[in-house]
Amino acid sequence: MNHIKRTRTCLCLLAAACLLLASVPSYGQTNSFSTVSIGVQSKMVKIYGAGGIKGLEAYQSGFLISEQGHILTVWSYVLDTDYITAVLNDGRKFQAKLVGADPRLEIAILKVETDRVDFFAPKTAIDLEAGDRVLAFSNLYGVATGDEPASVLHGIVSAKTPLDARRGAFKTTYRGPVLILDAMTNNPGAAGGALTNRDGKLVGILGKELRNALTNTWLNYAIPMSELNQAIDDIMAGKTRPRSVDETAKRPERPHSLHKLGILLVPDLLTKTPPFVDRVRSNSAAAKKGLKADDLILFVNDRMTDSCKTLKNELSLIDQIDSVQLIIQRGQELLEMELNLTDGT
């Protein structure tokens, strides 16, 4: 009988030890991020577009945010073309469509015609604090091509702080919270990459190349997903998408027009002529608010205006009694202005 008891005691001890060991991660499990990397790589996208001239790389990074092939990336000159190429982690190459962009956050969403892809759900992204370990995934320097995996850097969150940075001589539009990293993420092509925690859970998007406004040093930072989710929803819902020119939507009886606002655009010679301002009539509503020649009108009432035609169409859908919100690009600077016909003569 004693023999049976001893055996039972030994078995119970063994079972308890196994339970305990199973609950503590072994060193081997924590010794490499290789498994985490493999899990994230399937969501990474290599993006190729405009650029390629000196100092302007024609590539950047992005990651999938829906099963239907929506890709989150940064809004940049790389997307300033009708031929944006997105290469998924498995090497499949697609011509991507620009769904929309948020110029204040400098993010854009692309779409490729595929489904059942692995993706990060933006809403499930987590927040991190200073001191937390991070992994940064991107195609920096365009090192990877085809089905080659993105580069991974490791580091920690050094600080969580409002962004105070500049690009060239101009301060950035986004001044919200960012995660400052000790990983060297500020490299050509890295913008749009994914920042994850040590378990591969999405935290934020790697920002564009910027310098600290005070120290002039390159900034390694990411924008937390919590700052982007509303904008992502808006873009996915089509709120920033230009309305089709021949849309049969009801138009106001007395709509706005470029002429009434005092704006003369460059001659509309191309299929999609960028809506650059050629001249501004003096004492007009536009002149009163400081619109100038060579300004590029990016958004009208938060809708993208990627051509002279879409700009004219957007204005034709706004009643004269309402104001017109413009987001314009002047050089490297992003400006917002509100035009009212009552301001001009």
Add this chain to the structure above:
Amino acid sequence: MNRVIRWFLFPLILVTVAALAAPLAAQEIPAVVAKAEQTRIAAIAKATTSAVSVFANGGRGGGSGVVITPDGYALTNFHVVKPAGSAMKCSMADNRLYDAVIVGIDPVGDVAMIKLLGRDDFPCATLADSDKVQVGDWCFAIGNPFLLATDFQPTVTYGIVSGVHRYQYPAGTLLEYADCIQTDASINPGNSGGPLFNANGDLIGINGRGSFEKRGRVNVGVGYAISINQIKHFMGYLRSGRIVDHATLGATVATDENGRVIVSNILESSDAYRRGLRYGDEVISFGNRRISTVNGFKNVLGIFPRGWRVPLEYRRDTETFETLVRLSGVHSPEQLLAKIQRPPQQGPKPNPDKPKEKPEDEKQPPRRQPPRPQAGPAPKMPAAVAKYFKARRGYTNYYFNLLNRDRIWNQFQAETDCTGMDGKWTLSGTIPNRGDVEIILDTNEIRADFPQGQVKVDLTKDFDTQLAPAGSGGLLVALQVWKKLLTEGPTQFGDVHYLGTAPVVNQEGVFDVLIGTRNVVETRFMFDSQTGKMIGLEMYPDLSVDPCEISLSDYRDVQGRSLPHLLKVRYGNNDFAQIKLTNYALPAASTDKKNP
């Protein structure tokens, strides 16, 4: 029920208390972290002992390196030793400064082998299998960034593997980084040539390059290390004291609209063409790796030395072909010499051996560079180093070529000494199922009886036009060359040099290769470094045609020396014959033996 709870809970509480007590004892550091820390400390301590800080004599810069054998052979970058010249000083973490001499260089792969002198018990690194390295693995670099190791203590920088199998285009015309390991461990100027270790402290690569571009020449989290598996392929070549070249397939590839990697150009004189590869064929695998990108193809091409035979699988329409392709050199010997020339410096007299032509990349108008401290003329080589150095055109250090050539020959001679046995050799035997064979290797001619008829070779004429018997690629000439090497030895035979190590078809591992030129033909003799036996030879009447390949085996005693009794002869894609020798009739050895 109570008894069950008692039996289970009691031990559980005991084990839990014991487990929780451990972290408390370690000042609240979780046991798993403390263990990881200790493992890391141990790995760094182990790895640091083999790290080398390279300092060029005369203030000509420096870099890093790592010792890989107890007798002091060490790896570094070509671009580290280029300004240093043939002799340098190396410090190690044992606080000692050692003299070192150049051994061999691989300018395209940016690798150099040096030898530290003064000990035969150097601490050396353990070479890992770098193909097992994965993205996300911890790794660390040890080296001499910014030449900080003036106190002889190297710097350790920790990071993770950011990418594997990376391809980096050649910088200028040389320094191609193929199949390299990308890391975010800080790699700065001075780290060049230093080791990259895995978390266990085993060597996975040699650091040498970073993506810097507009960030200036400091680390930006993107460093590249040449994989140690690539260097393993080149190890024998580097030990040969030669200027080693990389390889080309003789064909280029491109990605088509369907993402397939296809042959976009091919030279008809290439071995790949002779093996059947054609324009438009899809490359399926190369070097036993599946090929899905052009970078992937270039990666494979970059890890093998010229002259190696590499498996290639390709598809034409629906048919798939598998073959072995012999890789040819990227550069001619003269081109390679020209490319590694240093620009002339003020001070030293011009070297009359150097070609007068400037390399193409130096013909460009000079770019404005910040002023650099002027290095003086190269100091005289220390006497301790000079005895390990022998200059010869085309070699970085001919001393090491002779060292290896004599090592191989002396080992071979121990069992197969035919020195001075010049005269008539009669080899008799059979080709199974075909008939008897007799080959008479006489002084001025070769006469042979094969089942298909009699053939002759006139040894007073050029060998390359007498490739009898038909379909063998020159079996009789190959045997004549073999006999001459055996009877005369490498010093009397003609120009015989050590190539390095290379694989041999249907054999495991790599084999030492000697190259000898006799009459107008070049022959490669392969030796097993374990047994010392010659296991085969390849006779090239011309380097742009297939060789006559003879596999030598079934060594048996013949009048006190070991000679092969089975010759497998192959030419191109075909087996010519298997000759089973039953008798050697040899002349007596002359008394005035000429030892090498």
